Amino acid sequence: MRPFGYVRAGSTAEALAAYAAGPRAQFLAGGTNLVDLMKLGAASPGVLVDIGRLPLDGVEETPEGGLLVGATVRNSDLAAHPLVRSRYRVLSRALLSGASGQLRNAATTGGNLLQRTRCLYFQDVTKPCNKRVPGSGCPAREGVHRDLAVLGHSPACVATHPSDMAVALAALDATVRLESAAGTRTLPATAFHRLPGDRPEADTELRAGELITAVELPPPVPGARSAYRKVRDRASYAFALVSVAASLAVEDGRVRHAALAFGGLAHRPWRAWTAEERLLGAPAEPETFARAAEAELDAAEPLRDNAFKVRLAGDLAVRVLTDLAAGAR
Structure with a gap:
C-alpha cells in the first residue's frame, strides 16, 4: 500500500491551491482510469485533489448556438443529453462506444480527455516504458504492438490514445477550457493532446497546475x-x-x-x-x-x-x- 493524501475541494480556487501545495498532486473526478493505474503501480500521486463536488457538471447552450460541457459531466449523461443527441450525433455515438454502462456512469468529460494509454508495457511496472519512466526504452517497438500506433509515433513511443470521446471532439473542432493560478486559457481539442516525439511521458499540452473546467462545442455546421x-x-x-x-x-x-x-x-x-x-x-x-x-x-x-x-x-x-x-x- 502506497500512502497518499486526499483533499475534497469545495471550489475551483481551493482545488488549485491544494494541487499547488501537495507533493505529486493529481486531480480526481470519476477515477475510472487513475485509480486503476494506482492499483497497478503505474501512477503514484502524493495527494489526490477530489473535484467531484465542484459546480462543473452542467451542459448549457452558448449564445452562439454551441454547447458548454462542464468537466465533471458524466459520460452517460452527456451521451443522453437531448442537444447532444440531436446536434452532435458523432459525440453521442462515440461516448456510447466506450467502456461499459457502469463506467460511463462514473467517467467524466475531463477525465476522459486525460485517460492514459492502455499499452501493455505502460501498465506493467516490471517492464521498461519511456512514457512511465523516461529514458528506460520502448520494448513495444519490437514486442507486442498489434494495437499500437501507425501514425505520428517516434523511436521513443508507439502508444495510442484510448479515448473515443476525444476523437469526436477533434472532428467537431471543440475547445478545452483550462484554469490555473495564472488565469484561464483555451486550447483547440486538436492541439490538446500531443505526439510523443522525445517526450512521450507528456500526453497533453497541459501546464503544471492546470485544471480542465469545460469543453466547448461550436455550433453545428448547417446541413452536416x-x-x-x-x-x-x-x-x-x-x-x-x-x-x-x-x-x-x-x-x-x-x-x-x-x-x-x-x-x-x-x-x-x-x-x-x-x-x-x-x-x-x-x-x-x-x-x-x-x-x-x-x-x-x-x-x-x-x-x-x-x-x-x-x-x-x-x-x-x-x-x-x-x-x-x-x-x-
Missing part, C-alpha cells in the same frame, strides 16, 4: 450529418483498433464541408487535415473518399504486426463517409 464508427476485437468493452469520427455536408452532389478524425492510430486523436482538403468541392462518391483517405494514410509507418490498421482505417473512413453522403441525399 455526423457519425462515429469503431472497429475492435470484440463487440463491447474493448478499445478501438481503428475508429472514425466524421462530419459531412453535401450540396449539389459535391462535398461542401468535411471533418474527419481517426482513433486508435496515433498518440492522439488524428485529425485528417490532408483528407479533408482533398474532399472539399469534390464529388461525394466512394472513389473520392478512397483517394482522400489514401492521401491521409500515406504518412503511416506501420510496425511489424500492425500494418493491417492502415487498410482498415481507409476502408472504415470510406464506409462512414459513403453512408453520410447517402443520408445527405
